Amino acid sequence: MLKLFLIYLSQADWARQIVQRWSFAKRTAARFVAGETLDEAVAVVKKLHQRGIATTLDHLGENVISKEDAFQAADEVLDIISKLKQEGVRSGISIKLSQIGLVLDREVCQNNLIRILESARENEIFIRIDMEDSSLTDATLEIFYAARKNGFENYTGIVIQSSLYRSIQDVKNLLAEQCKIRICKGAYKEHRSIAYPQKKSVDENFDRITDLLIEQSKAAGSLVSADGGFPPIPAIATHDQDRIEYALEYARKIGLDKTGLEIQMLYGIREDLQEDLVNREYPVRVYVPYGKEWYPYFVRRLAERPANLWFFLTNLVRLN
Ligand code: FDA
Numbered sequence: 001m002l003k004l005f006l007i008y009l010s011q012a013d014w015a016r017q018i019v020q021r022w023s024f025a026k027r028t029a030a031r032f033v034a035g036e037t038l039d040e041a042v043a044v045v046k047k048l049h050q051r052g053i054a055t056t057l058d059h060l061g062e063n064v065i066s067k068e069d070a071f072q073a074a075d076e077v078l079d080i081i082s083k084l085k086q087e088g089v090r091s092g093i094s095i096k097l098s099q100i101g102l103v104l105d106r107e108v109c110q111n112n113l114i115r116i117l118e119s120a121r122e123n124e125i126f127i128r129i130d131m132e133d134s135s136l137t138d139a140t141l142e143i144f145y146a147a148r149k150n151g152f153e154n155y156t157g158i159v160i161q162s163s164l165y166r167s168i169q170d171v172k173n174l175l176a177e178q179c180k181i182r183i184c185k186g187a188y189k190e191h192r193s194i195a196y197p198q199k200k201s202v203d204e205n206f207d208r209i210t211d212l213l214i215e216q217s218k219a220a221g222s223l224v225s226a227d228g229g230f231p232p233i234p235a236i237a238t239h240d241q242d243r244i245e246y247a248l249e250y251a252r253k254i255g256l257d258k259t260g261l262e263i264q265m266l267y268g269i270r271e272d273l274q275e276d277l278v279n280r281e282y283p284v285r286v287y288v289p290y291g292k293e294w295y296p297y298f299v300r301r302l303a304e305r306p307a308n309l310w311f312f313l314t315n316l317v318r319l320n
Contacts, residue, residue, distance in 0.1 A: 002303075002306060002309070003303045003304075003306075004189060006299055006300075006302055006303035006309070007188070007189045007299075007300065007303050008189075009299050010295075010296045010299035010300050010303065011296065015295075015299075016295040016296070019295055019299075020294075020295045025298070025312075026294075028298075028311075028312050029294050029295075029298040031268045032266065032267060032268045032269070032289070032297070032298060032301045033060070033267070033268075033289050033290060033291075033294040033297065033298065034267055034288045034289065034290045035290050036290065036291060036292050036294070037290070038059075038079065038080060038083055038290065040290060041057055041288055041290035042057075042083060042084070042087055042089060044267070044288055044290075045057060045089055045091050045288055046087075046089060048286055048288070049089070049090075049091075049228075051275070051278065052278045052284075053274060053278060053284050053285070053286050054090075054091070054092075054224075054228035054229075054231075054262070054283065054284065054285040054286070055091040055092065055228075055285060055286050055287075055288050056091065056092035056093060056094045056126075056128055056264075056285055056286075056287050056288065057080055057084075057091050057092070057093050057094070057288050057289075057290070058093070058094040058095070058130075058287060058288065058289040058290070059073075059076050059077065059080060059095075059099075059289075059290065059291045060289050060290065060291035060292075060293045060294050060297050061073055061096075061099045061291060061293040063098045063099070063103055064098070064099060064100075064101065064103075064104065065104070066104070067101060067104060067105065067108050070099070070100050070101030070104060070108055070109065070112055071101075071108075071112065073099045073100050073101075073112075074100045074112035074113075074115055074116055077093060077095055077100075077116045077127075078115065078116065078119050080093055081093070081116075081119045081120060081123050081125055082123075084123070084125060085123050090227045090228055090229040091125075091229070091288075092125065092126040092127070092128060092229065092230075092231070092285070093120070093125060093126070093127050093128070094127075094128040094129075094130050094287060095116065095127060095128070095129060095130065096129075096130045096132055097109055097113070097129060097132070097136070097139070097140050097143060098132055098136060100112035100113060100116070102136060102139055102140070102143070103136070106139065106143065109143060110143055110146065110147070113143060113147050114147065114150065117147060117150070117152040117155055117156060120152075120155045120156070121151075121152060121155050124229065125155070125229065126155060126156070126157070126229060126230045126231065127155060127156045127157075128156070128157050128158070128159065128180075128182060128231075128235075129143075129144055129156060129157070129158050129159065130159050131158070131159040131160060131161055131184075131186075132188070133188040133190070134164060134188070134190050134194055134195070137164070137166070137170075140158070141158070141170065144156070144158050144179075145177075148177070148179070153178075154230070156180075157179060157180030157181060157182065157231065157235070158174065158179060158180070158181055158182070159181070159182040159183075159184060159237075160174070160181055160182070160183055160184075160209065161184055161185065161186030161187075161188075162183060162184070162185050162186065162196075162202050162203075162205040162206035162209055163185055163186035163190060163195045163196055163202045163205075164186065164190065164194060164195050164196075165194060165195065165196070166194070167205065167209060168205065168208060168209060168212075171183075171209050171212055171213070172212065175212060175213070175216045175233075178216070178220055178222075178233070179233075180222075180231055180232070180233050180235070181213055181233065181234065181235065182231075182235035182237045182264060183206060183209045183210060183213060183234070183235070183236060183237060184237040184238065185202050185203075185206060185238060185240075186202070187300050187304075203240070203242070203243060206238070206240075206243050207243065207246050207247075210234070210236060210243070210246065210247045210250065211250055213233055213234035213236075213261070214234055214247065214250050214251050214254065214256055214260070214261060215254065216233050216234075217232055217233040217234050217256055217260045217261060218254055218255065218256045218260060220233060221260075222260060223257060223259045223260055224259045224260075224262050224283045228283070228285070231262050231283075231285065232259065232260050232261055232262060232283075233260075233261075234247075234260070234261040234262070235261070235262050235263075235264045235285065236261060236262070236263050236264065237263075237264035237265070237287075238263075238264075238265075239265055239266070239269050239270040239273065241273060244263055244273070244277070247261065247263075248282065258281055258282055258283070259283055261282075261283070262282075262283040262284065262285050263277055263282060263283070263284050263285070264284070264285045264286070264287060265284070265285075265286055265287070266286070266287050266289075266301070267286050267287060267288045267289065269301070274286065
């Protein structure tokens, strides 16, 4: 119930208006968000690299409402690429298609994506396309497939959510084309007619999809690049230790090289586990969000774990 309310709040404009102006909320969000500027985010990325952790940068923002904003959002991704090049930093980038116009006009979105991928190819940077709520799944996949056909196969990958019934088939279709896939549980509230209502079923589906990804990685000999810039086919994105250990065990069982998969986590979550995996010589990539539009992302993180909300509220009470 609390989780559903928080997911509602993450999408409510009135709540965003209030909370984003609140300096205490901004300070608390800093636990999950690497600053408001690209410079701050790149400083965080460098520190993670020093600890042996690869990264994917995300400039926060969702659902733009004008073509100009969509163009501007794509330009900001181009700025990230230039900055990474200029600083000699090897990081991937994650983007949301709604940020570059998906909900407004597909052609605008497609053109913005092509601009991004052309620059990514020129600068040897990998672009991951995040998955948003189920109203955008078909459109996201269609644009992803179309973009790949333009010769960007090695420069982009997609995300699939184990919460959706359709995902197992989507994964099979994507793997038939050797696509790089990040599997996550899914951060959005979905109707039970299209998504597993029970956590146990979401987890079981996560493991089923993990099996397929690992088998394909082994068959294709896909490995993370030595400099951490490019991921292998499977990116296992979760903080759920059971899911991670399941993946590592299955990979071991079928003889997949340690670098034939990578574990992905969000900035500021389960840093102990990130470090443990690095010590065990598994590739770990951390998703590093930054930007002024941190509100929906921050509230989704609170929704995932009541303890985070508790931490937020007790600090607030202490402050007053
Ligand atoms: P689960 O929610 O079951 O949590 C397992 C354990 O992890 C918890 O018991 C707790 O210990 C820890 N944990 C989880 N969340 C925490 C938090 N906020 N704070 C502290 N501890 C926490 N979703 C999506 O719909 N589209 C996408 O493109 C992406 N992309 C993405 C990239 C990466 C790298 C990650 C890690 C995740 C995503 N997600 C996503 C989000 C994902 O769908 C999911 O909402 C979160 O990862 C939380 O679920 P877990 O898999 O961690 O499991």
